[in-house]
Amino acid sequence: MGGQLARVFRAFNVESRARREISREKPRPAPRHPTSRRDALPDDPGIKEEIYRKDDRLLSLLKDVYVQSRDSRVRVKDGGGEHLPHKLEEKRLTKLGHLGDADVKKVSKGKISIVEALTLLNNHKLNPQIWTAEKIAVEYSLELKDVNSLLEFFIPFTVQEFPKETKKAIKST
Numbered sequence: 001m002g003g004q005l006a007r008v009f010r011a012f013n014v015e016s017r018a019r020r021e022i023s024r025e026k027p028r029p030a031p032r033h034p035t036s037r038r039d040a041l042p043d044d045p046g047i048k049e050e051i052y053r054k055d056d057r058l059l060s061l062l063k064d065v066y067v068q069s070r071d072s073r074v075r076v077k078d079g080g081g082e083h084l085p086h087k088l089e090e091k092r093l094t095k096l097g098h099l100g101d102a103d104v105k106k107v108s109k110g111k112i113s114i115v116e117a118l119t120l121l122n123n124h125k126l127n128p129q130i131w132t133a134e135k136i137a138v139e140y141s142l143e144l145k146d147v148n149s150l151l152e153f154f155i156p157f158t159v160q161e162f163p164k165e166t167k168k169a170i171k172s173t
Contacts, residue, residue: 121156
């Protein structure tokens with residue numbers, strides 16, 4: 001009911017209100033300042049001449065400037081070494097994956113790449129007698145406790161296909 005009432009008031013005298021709005025004089029925009037016109041600036045020859053002109057006084061001052069430095073080598077202050085590594089990390093080559101140039105080539109000792117993690121988890125899943133935690137720790141330069149945690153808490157994905165239910169199998173309730 002409310003929508004119909006609003007529609008009646010909205011449609012009331014539409015043509016005369018539209019004519020009145022169209023015939024009303026629109027306000028003129030304020031005139032622009034001459035320097036705010038961007039299209040006129042590049043064509044002005046005076047500006048181009050000013051840009052490319054060399055100032056002899058400034059050139060002579062620039063030629064007189066000569067800097068000599070006799071200071072000994074500046075020593076860099078040690079900021080406590082909080083953000084700098086204390087020693088170079090030992091790196092090892094990774095067992096390359098199938099991605100070619102996108103693969104990680106070197107990994108710090110004690111860490112593994114995603115491809116290596118999935119490979120070792122899958123190897124352990126398929127052959128747990130051969131791929132023991134100790135062998136994985138030696139093979140990938142990892143700590144034994146980290147390998148045990150990895151094998152315990154991370155399980156590689158397995159694809160399981162469930163049989164599709166047919167309409168006959170669905171029981172109506």
